[in-house]
Amino acid sequence: MKIPEQTACGLMQKIVSGELSAARVAEEMTAYARELNPKTNAFVRFHDPSPSGDGAVSLPVALKDNICVRGCPATCGSRILSGFVSPYDAGVVERLKDSGARVIGSLNMDEFAFGSSTETSAYGPVRNPWDLGRVPGGSSGGSAAAVSAGQVVWSLGSDTGGSIRQPASFCGVVGLKPTYGRVSRYGLVAFGSSLDQIGPFTRDVADCALLLRIISGFDDRDSTSVDRPVPDFPRLLGRGVKGLRIGIPKEYFIDGIEPDVLGAVREAVEVFKKAGADVREISLPHTSYAVATYYIVATAEASSNLARFDGVEYGLRAVPDKARKAAIVDMYETTRQKGFGDEAKRRIMLGTYVLSSGYYDAYYLRAQKVRTLIKRDFEKAFEDCDLILSPTAPTTAFRIGEKTSDPIAMYLSDIFTIPANLAGIPAMSLPCGFDKAGLPVGLQLMARAFDEETLLNAAFVYEQKTGWHKERPSLKGA
Amino acid sequence: MIDQKTVHQIAALSRLHLEDAEAVRLGKDLEGIVAYIEALKALDVSDVKPTSHVLDVENVFRDDVPRPSLTNGEALSFSVESHQGFYKVPKVIE
Numbered sequence: 001m002k003i004p005e006q007t008a009c010g011l012m013q014k015i016v017s018g019e020l021s022a023a024r025v026a027e028e029m030t031a032y033a034r035e036l037n038p039k040t041n042a043f044v045r046f047h048d049p050s051p052s053g054d055g056a057v058s059l060p061v062a063l064k065d066n067i068c069v070r071g072c073p074a075t076c077g078s079r080i081l082s083g084f085v086s087p088y089d090a091g092v093v094e095r096l097k098d099s100g101a102r103v104i105g106s107l108n109m110d111e112f113a114f115g116s117s118t119e120t121s122a123y124g125p126v127r128n129p130w131d132l133g134r135v136p137g138g139s140s141g142g143s144a145a146a147v148s149a150g151q152v153v154w155s156l157g158s159d160t161g162g163s164i165r166q167p168a169s170f171c172g173v174v175g176l177k178p179t180y181g182r183v184s185r186y187g188l189v190a191f192g193s194s195l196d197q198i199g200p201f202t203r204d205v206a207d208c209a210l211l212l213r214i215i216s217g218f219d220d221r222d223s224t225s226v227d228r229p230v231p232d233f234p235r236l237l238g239r240g241v242k243g244l245r246i247g248i249p250k251e252y253f254i255d256g257i258e259p260d261v262l263g264a265v266r267e268a269v270e271v272f273k274k275a276g277a278d279v280r281e282i283s284l285p286h287t288s289y290a291v292a293t294y295y296i297v298a299t300a301e302a303s304s305n306l307a308r309f310d311g312v313e314y315g316l317r318a319v320p321d322k323a324r325k326a327a328i329v330d331m332y333e334t335t336r337q338k339g340f341g342d343e344a345k346r347r348i349m350l351g352t353y354v355l356s357s358g359y360y361d362a363y364y365l366r367a368q369k370v371r372t373l374i375k376r377d378f379e380k381a382f383e384d385c386d387l388i389l390s391p392t393a394p395t396t397a398f399r400i401g402e403k404t405s406d407p408i409a410m411y412l413s414d415i416f417t418i419p420a421n422l423a424g425i426p427a428m429s430l431p432c433g434f435d436k437a438g439l440p441v442g443l444q445l446m447a448r449a450f451d452e453e454t455l456l457n458a459a460f461v462y463e464q465k466t467g468w469h470k471e472r473p474s475l476k477g478a
Numbered sequence: 479m480i481d482q483k484t485v486h487q488i489a490a491l492s493r494l495h496l497e498d499a500e501a502v503r504l505g506k507d508l509e510g511i512v513a514y515i516e517a518l519k520a521l522d523v524s525d526v527k528p529t530s531h532v533l534d535v536e537n538v539f540r541d542d543v544p545r546p547s548l549t550n551g552e553a554l555s556f557s558v559e560s561h562q563g564f565y566k567v568p569k570v571i572e
Contacts, residue, residue: 083556083558084556085556087548087552087553087556088548180532180533181533181535194530194531194532220538220540223537223538224531226533226535227538286521288517289517289518289521291514292514292515292517292518293518295511295514295515296515296518303492307493310493311558312557312565312567313553313556313557313565314556314557315556317558317559319568320495326568327568327569327570328567328568328569328570329493330495330568331567331568332493333493333494333495334495336492336493336494336495337494337495337496337497340494342504345494345496345500345504346504346507346508346511348492348494349485349488349489349492349494349504349508350508350511350512352488352491352492353480353484353488353508353512354515356488356491362519363515363518365528366518366519366523367515367518368528368529368530369523369526369527369528369529370518370521370523370526371528371529371532372526372527372528372529373521373523373526375529375532407507407510407511408510408511408514422532423532424532424533449533
């Protein structure tokens with residue numbers, strides 16, 4: 001069995017036919033994941049194999065380290081959660097275990113999902129399997145790199161402003177952010193509660209459809225979970241795209257996109273045209289305001305969500321070094337100073353600022369209003385098209401350290417992914433070629449709320465006609 | 479303009495202790511980011527309603543029926559310090 005070449009659906013066929021045993025697959029894949037980890041740093045820990053594995057989908061899976069697994073640590077890539085062990089399974093973990101999956105480990109991430117490069121993790125940066133000197137994207141960089149390198153056949157991440165799609169693009173894998181409300185967030189450590197969604201990373205679209213079906217569905221422990229039927233996504237693939245109206249938003253083709261990215265996306269458009277899609281230009285007029293809107297809404301929510309890390313109920317507790325007896329506020333402030341990294345502090349401070357008295361209307365309320373305009377842009381656009389196509393990110397993977405000293409340059413790498421979170425719509429990234437340096441380029445598709453079906457179906461057509469997903473990374477580079 | 483006084487005010491509201499060098503660095507970063515988000519002021523939003531929840535759904539409450547949850551001991555087992563079934567913290571009142 002050549003592990004890096006397998007897909008989940010392929011492996012399951014081999015297990016069903018008796019060619020491979022589920023136990024052997026799990027054993028070999030876990031050994032391979034461990035062996036490769038010093039190169040990628042994608043895993044932050046391996047769990048004792050969960051005792052399940054007899055269900056329909058008995059394959060190993062790994063999860064971003066902000067998803068809780070009973071009896072296992074969940075650190076969100078932060079020192080402040082050191083020592084925490086989850087007393088319960090997240091909703092998605094219950095669904096995975098019910099399907100028979102074996103949760104083999106937790107994956108590296110930007111601290112509390114704050115970042116676009118997985119460099120802010122307390123566990124050190126993840127390395128991109130296509131060039132180990134480059135970032136895998138973020139914040140779900142471990143989830144993307146692990147699938148790309150073949151350490152695991154599929155994984156879960158979370159996406160608040162592009163944290164599934166941008167790393168999928170940088171690592172040459174498929175990543176999907178479901179509609180807000182489609183997948184339970186019970187047991188996902190909250191970042192931006194009006195934006196966060198859990199979603200799959202896979203090597204191809206068929207696996208993505210299957211994993212999405214497994215994790216989707218109503219959960220009354222998440223008040224934003226939506227109670228509606230989950231389509232059988234894998235069975236709905238293969239309908240073709242003849243007559244499908246695909247919109248190309250003119251505002252997404254701006255200066256600053258790397259020429260090779262632009263070229264690959266333009267070629268993808270031609271593939272869809274040849275397959276019979278009706279491609280047309282559309283407009284999303286408020287696109288240029290999305291990043292600013294996001295960094296107000298998301299940091300405001302984050303500053304509130306992260307207030308719970310105070311050294312009392314769980315995780316790190318620190319007191320001032322000075323000998324004098326510390327009062328409770330000194331303990332809070334020292335715990336948070338020592339527990340949070342730079343980017344977490346930046347975002348907590350920014351979020352506190354935009355919510356503070358005298359600034360609330362000028363920043364937070366205004367951003368919520370601009371969010372309405374961005375959402376309306378999409379509603380209007382979807383009157384004229386069924387799917388929106390764009391690059392996932394303006395560039396391919398950048399070098400480790402290249403953008404760490406410039407927060408805004410880092411934030412702008414999510415410029416094309418943020419709008420879908422603000423509008424709550426589903427969106428995915430899939431491989432659409434390589435730049436001159438051999439780094440993967442990602443194609444983003446966005447659809448109407450709860451229309452993951454159209455998204456997956458179009459992605460499947462594209463994948464069948466191109467085959468980019470079959471390329472495997474070198475695992476080389478400084 | 480985000481001066482050092484403002485930085486320390488925000489830090490206090492955020493319950494973050496900052497060393498002086500850290501406060502200077504964060505102040506500079508925040509100033510840049512706030513200048514960037516000022517771009518939203520170019521839009522007229524006087525007639526626009528704010529979006530706090532993105533889907534047109536109402537909050538759903540589940541039935542008010544007791545379910546098993548963590549025991550007192552389980553909940554306390556994750557804390558650094560507890561005492562007789564309570565969390566223990568440093569002195570609240572001097």
